[in-house]
Amino acid sequence: MHLILFIIFAGFCLGGAINLLLQSHPINSALSLIVVMSSLAVLYLLLGAEFLAAAQVIVYAGAIMVLFTFVVMLLNAGREERTLSSRAARAVGFPAVVAILSVIATVIVKTQGIGTAGLNQGITTTQELSKVLFTELLLPFEVTSVLILIAILGAVALARRGHGEQPFEAESKGNEERTAAK
Amino acid sequence: MNLVQFQQAVPLEWYLILSATLFAFGVVGFLIKRNLITVFMSIELMLNAVNLSFVTFAHQWHAVKGQIFVFFVMMVAAAEAAVGLAIIIAVFRTRATLAVDRIDRMKL
Numbered sequence: 169m170h171l172i173l174f175i176i177f178a179g180f181c182l183g184g185a186i187n188l189l190l191q192s193h194p195i196n197s198a199l200s201l202i203v204v205m206s207s208l209a210v211l212y213l214l215l216g217a218e219f220l221a222a223a224q225v226i227v228y229a230g231a232i233m234v235l236f237t238f239v240v241m242l243l244n245a246g247r248e249e250r251t252l253s254s255r256a257a258r259a260v261g262f263p264a265v266v267a268i269l270s271v272i273a274t275v276i277v278k279t280q281g282i283g284t285a286g287l288n289q290g291i292t293t294t295q296e297l298s299k300v301l302f303t304e305l306l307l308p309f310e311v312t313s314v315l316i317l318i319a320i321l322g323a324v325a326l327a328r329r330g331h332g333e334q335p336f337e338a339e340s341k342g343n344e345e346r347t348a349a350k
Numbered sequence: 351m352n353l354v355q356f357q358q359a360v361p362l363e364w365y366l367i368l369s370a371t372l373f374a375f376g377v378v379g380f381l382i383k384r385n386l387i388t389v390f391m392s393i394e395l396m397l398n399a400v401n402l403s404f405v406t407f408a409h410q411w412h413a414v415k416g417q418i419f420v421f422f423v424m425m426v427a428a429a430e431a432a433v434g435l436a437i438i439i440a441v442f443r444t445r446a447t448l449a450v451d452r453i454d455r456m457k458l
Binding site: 169170171174178181182185186188189194197198201204205208211212214215216217219220223224227228231232235236239240242243245248249254257258261262265266268269272273276277279282283284285289290292296297300301305308312315316318319320322323324326327329 | 431
């Protein structure tokens with residue numbers, strides 16, 4: 169059962185990742201990234217990390233990807249264009265990545281003493297997790313909440329239009345079109 | 351019965367190799383994608399791949415702290431996504447493009 173579930177969802181993961189690379193429209197890439205993240209949540213569940221599986225669905229597949237799709241639709245991002253430097257990146261990048269991957273895979277395969285994962289084997293409950301998180305690691309947890317607060321302030325400050333800037337080109341173009349249509 | 355269960359257990363190497371493969375796909379996406387948002391998505395894919403190997407090792411050593419590290423990575427990724435997408439919006443506002451080849455200056 170564990171093996172079957174692993175094969176199915178690992179296949180979904182890899183298929184989603186490949187689809188992310190092949191699609192030229194950002195919204196399709198975003199949707200395939202949601203597939204990858206949701207199937208990673210199932211893999212976390214198979215590894216006995218129940219809280220992380222829930223957090224993966226809520227935070228990654230939910231919140232972060234909604235933000236991504238929202239920005240893709242807001243900016244009306246179109247099909248990407250192929251350029252000279254993208255061809256250069258392909259020519260140099262692919263062999264380098266294959267080399268890195270094969271080195272990592274060789275190291276992993278040669279490493280002895282890595283165990284196996286089965287169903288009903290070593291499930292970490294949310295209770296155990298929270299006990300450590302709120303006693304030993306309370307300070308990092310609180311620091312992270314400060315980080316989130318700073319991120320919110322930074323996002324608002326960055327996305328808000330500054331007072332001294334000249335008006336945004338595309339928007340003024342859109343305004344002209346609107347006035348022309350009138 | 352025990353033998354059947356053992357045969358159905360998945361070696362943790364497979365999880366690690368899946369993680370490495372996903373990371374490699376993230377790197378490839380980072381290199382070949384020409385859209386700012388898709389490049390950012392590839393970074394998220396790499397973060398997810400590393401999270402998977404953290405969870406795998408947490409399972410291997412029966413360590414709770416590995417999973418807590420993944421939790422922190424998720425929070426930092428959420429903050430990073432919020433700020434990064436705000437930066438993308440700011441860049442699009444001044445350049446009116448998302449192609450990474452045309453965004454070649456740090457100045458907004």
